[in-house]
Amino acid sequence: xxxxxxxxxxxxxxxxxxxxxxxxxxxxxxxxxxxxxxxxxxxxxxxxxxxxxxxxxxxxxxxxxxxxxxxxxxxxxxxxxxxxxxxxxxxxxxxxxxxxxxxxxxxxxxxxxxxxxxxxxxxxxxxxxxxxxxxxxxxx
Numbered sequence: 792x793x794x795x796x797x798x799x800x801x802x803x804x805x806x807x808x809x810x811x812x813x814x815x816x817x818x819x820x821x822x823x824x825x826x827x828x829x830x831x832x833x834x835x836x837x838x839x840x841x842x843x844x845x846x847x848x849x850x851x852x853x854x855x856x857x858x859x860x861x862x863x864x865x866x867x868x869x870x871x872x873x874x875x876x877x878x879x880x881x882x883x884x885x886x887x888x889x890x891x892x893x894x895x896x897x898x899x900x901x902x903x904x905x906x907x908x909x910x911x912x913x914x915x916x917x918x919x920x921x922x923x924x925x926x927x928x929x930x931x
Contacts, residue, residue, distance in 0.1 A: 795824075795831035804837075805844055815843060820857060850883055 815821050823830040846856035862872040912919045
C-alpha cells in the first residue's frame, strides 16, 4: 500500500473529476496533506473516497454518507457505524421497493390504457400501425 496518493492517481482510479475530489475535500470528507501546492491523500482518504462513491451508487445523500463515515471515528466506533449503516440500508431498500411497486403499477396502467386505445382503434376500423407510422410494406 502506498503512503500517499496524488489527486491524479485517485481521479484515474475512481473515474471521477478533480473537481469532484476537491468538493469532497471542501465538505471535509477527505483531508489530504499539503506539500507545497500538491495535495497528497493518505490510504484512509482513499478508503473514504471508495465509501463515498459506493454510498452515492446506493443512493445515499452526502449527509447520510458523512454520518456513516464519521461514526467510525466516534464511540461506539465500528460497531455503531455498522448498526447505523444496516438501518440506512433497510430504509433505502424499502424506498426502492416502494418505487418499484409504483413503477410496476404505472406500467400496468399504461398497458391497460394502450390496450383500450388499440381496441377502440380497431372498432373504428383503422389499422393501428397507420396511426403510429408503421405502414405495411407493399411487396412488389
